[in-house]
Amino acid sequence: MAGLWGAVPVCLAVPVLAKTELKLSNLVVQFNDLDQQGKDLFERKKFAEAASVLEQAVDSHKAKGDHVSQAVTLSNLSLVYEQLGQWPQANHAIAMSVNLLKADGLEPDTSLLPTLAQALNIQGRLQLSQGKAQEALATWKQAESAFAQIKNAGGVTRSLINQAQALQSLGLYRRAIASLAEITATLSEAAPSRDQVVALRSFGDALRIGGELEQSKEVLQKSLEMARQLQLLQESQAAQLSLGNTLRALGNSEQAQEQYQSAASGAGLVPIQVQLNQLSLQIDEQQWSAAQDGWPQIEQGLSQQPSSRSTVYAYLNLTDSLMKLRRLSPVTAPNAWHIAELLVRARQQAQRLGDSQTESYVVGALGSLYEQEQQWATAEKLTRRALVLSKNIPEGAFRWQWQLGRLLKVKGDRQGAIASYSGAVETLQSLRRDLVAINPEVQFTFRDSVEPIHRQLVSLLLDAETEQPSTKNLEVARLTIESLQLAELDNFFREACLDANPVLIDEIDPQAAVVYPIILPDRLAVIVSLPGEGLKLFSTDVPQALVERTVDRFRLALGQPNSPRVIPLAQQIYDWLLRPVAKDLAVSDVETLVFVQDGVLRNIPMAALHDGLEYLVEKYATALTPGLQLIEPKSLLSSRPKVLIAGLSEPQDGFSALVHVPSEIESVERQSKGRSLLNETFTQLRLQSTLDKEFFPVVHLATHGQFSSRLDETFLLTWEGRINANQLRGILQTNELQRGGVELLVLSACETAVGDEMAALGLAGIAMRSGTRSTIATLWQVNDQATTVLMRGFYQNLAQDFTTTAEALRQAKISILKQGEDNGNPYYWSPFILLGSWQ
Secondary structure, X not given: OOOOOOOOOOOOOOOOOOHHHHOOOOOOOOOOHHHHHHHHHHHOOOHHHHHHHHHHHHHHHHHHOOHHHHHHHHHHHHHHHHHHOXXXXXXXXXXXXXXXXXXXXXXXXXXXXXXXXXXXXXXXXXXXXXXXXXXHHHHHHHHHHHHHHOOOHHHHHHHHHHHHHHHHHOOOHHHHHHHHHHHHHHHOOOOOOHHHHHHHHHHHHHHHHOOOHHHHHHHHHHHHHHHHHOOXXXXXXXXXXXXXXXXXXXXXXXHHHHHHHHHOOOOOHHHHHHHHHXXXXXXXXXXXXXXXXXXXXXXXXXXXXOOOHHHHHHHHHHHHHHHHHHHHOHHHOOOHHHXXXXXXXXXXXXXXXXXXXXXXXXXXXXHHHHHHOOOHHHHHHHHHHHHHHOOOOHHHHHHHHHHHHHHHXXXXXXXXXXXXXXXXXXXXXXXXHHHOOOOHHHOOOHHHHHHHHHHHHHHHHHOOOOOOOOHHHHHHHHHHHHHHHHHHHHHHHOOOOOOOOOOOHXXXXXXXXXXXXXEEOOEEEEEEEOOOOOEEEEEEOOOHHHHHHHHHHHHHHHOOOOOOOHHHHHHHHHHHHOHHHHHHHHOOOOOEEEEOOOHHHHHOOHHHOEOOOOEHHHOOEEEEOOOHHHOOOOOOOOOOOEEEEEEOOOOEOOEOOOOOHHXXXXXXXXXXXEEEEEHHHOOHHHHHHHHHHOOOOEEEEEEEEXXXXXXXXXXXXXXXXXXEHHHHHHHHHXXXXXXXXXXXXXXXXXXXXXXXXXXXXXXXXXXXXXOOOEEEEEOOOOOHHHHHHHHHHHHHHHOOOOOOHHHHHHHHHHHHHOOOHHHHOHHHHOOEEEEEOOO
16 A cells, blocks of 8 residues: 655645744834733743733723734734644634734825734734645735835745745745745845745755756755854754755755754754654665654654644654554554554644644545554545545545545445546546645655556456456546556656647547557556557556566667567567557558557667567557647648758767767758758757747757656757756747747657666657657667668658658668668667657
């Protein structure tokens, strides 16, 4: 069973607060003894006594008709109620304060604006702490406006930082990143300040969850250095916690542990958050003794914290780690009842807060605990209750729909399980724009949560009681796999950036078939869609580990010019994927095979599969796509298209020279109406300006590049540096907006990252993100002389009337294959693959 939050450390949000919110305000027009007494009690942390005194002060100001002093005292009282965990009273007090200030001549009396702005900041803090991020965002926008009217630049900045915090809680990380980048750029011109420290930390956190890990590390290091320079202990601890999380995400667990260790001292929630992340890391690294010593200290610390949303999430974090520890090392973990008691304590706090979203997480976690203990009936009851609590909260609902599906499957209710799993997938689809970066307090890993939901649903759909599942189940399985492909790309970019439009293969090409290989734990299932026919399923009982091992060996063999293992491995994979449907294909009019690849299968070229007599390329054109949903059903290129060719022949950035690139560029220019940018003229700015001035339906880049499963390691090389997928999209967008878009992007001399089993995800990401309809790229860096020959043939073929892009590439490969023994080896021609539209 997957853990509730996966393997990524839960980074509990530390609300970004204005300075005035950290202590009681002195801005009372008629400051009296009761106010002073309440302030003194608050600073001594005698919150119950402070509340009693300030309640009397409120009554005193009200009796005198001094609404302004009453409003300020109410603001202070709300802070005291917050410390006591009395959230309804805190909300009521701050709402009364704001209403009094607004009703007392706000517009004409600017002298009240500082007081109102402070009250609004406190109100936003309370709202965010209770999970009301949208309300907090609106409130802090009002605070920004009030500060702007009185020309308080610092107040405006703090309000903007707070708004970015709310945006992150809403999952709107791209907006938060853009806002924080602007804020930090403005602050960098001023002297170091606490505002800069906080803004940099918030920026670094957003960058981490946005997938920009190296930049996150750099920004957080600046935040930490400045906090130390200004001797801000609490901010230093918070920066170290954030920096530790980023280092851990980068795989630097030892350095992460050092940051956690340095930040673990002191009081408050931040040291507990550090200890929680240390515990998670210790469990991941099987440091059982350290974990056993650490969790009781965390539990004791949490018991001394006031009720708050962050405290509840800390309990969830702790119990999730303890459940994982119990699975992996039971002797070092508390028993299940102890974990349940912690969750009950967290639920009581969530109920006091009136936070149904947080309560749903706690109740669902209880259900997960009972599922782990195989107490199925209680687990189901709790999971159904969590679903009720998560009504209108889809980011919680999909978890409990999935959990209920697992429980119903164990119960033997297959149809109920399918319905519940299907509901989870539908919820995830509705969540696309938030899914990639849900609130960091409940962060989960894609491969531990989203991917298993899709795969487990497909497995259920294909587990028919008869030999062949129903047509409906096959159709749902196909759409589920396409949804998973789309979700993987969203996760890669950390934003929902691709628009899906489901279509049928018949609508695109009546002479193409689509092959959906699906790697399941115990078998390899293949769904085939033939134009004019129903879907067909066949499965081979081969374990996932063997499929992945065979594919990896095939990929390694292909990367060697004369490996004797290529054909045997190519035949084995052909037998799994295509042998059962070979006769159907032979009697059809199919000319193109389109593969919606799964997992490690993305890393190999389908054209190099072998049926025992010939390679697949000798029978069919091939193309790859993340799914028909992303294909635009229209023919692409006219003959002899206009091409912009750019490339590097000289060594750059640690990459070797590509000595045959000039001849490749010359060859492409001869075969098309083109312009070229070579070496020092091939810069990002020059590429952009050339496309701004002139329309090119084809862009051909002969340069080094790398495709990786990580966005920050996927790039193309120019004379002056690297272009990532998002930057490439920006460069090519001018053509799309002004003239209908680039039709074909050709990337030669690129390669997938060695040792990265999901590296081709970066290739698909480049292809889809570029906005082009088709992309030709290479899975490994092939001999650049062979590349020149193949590209010459491709453009010659493309100039022929009625030749599709896929067929033009196929014929170019065959011409190399038939040249002789050396060039006939698939090492030279097979790495060139076509993604997207094949027409």
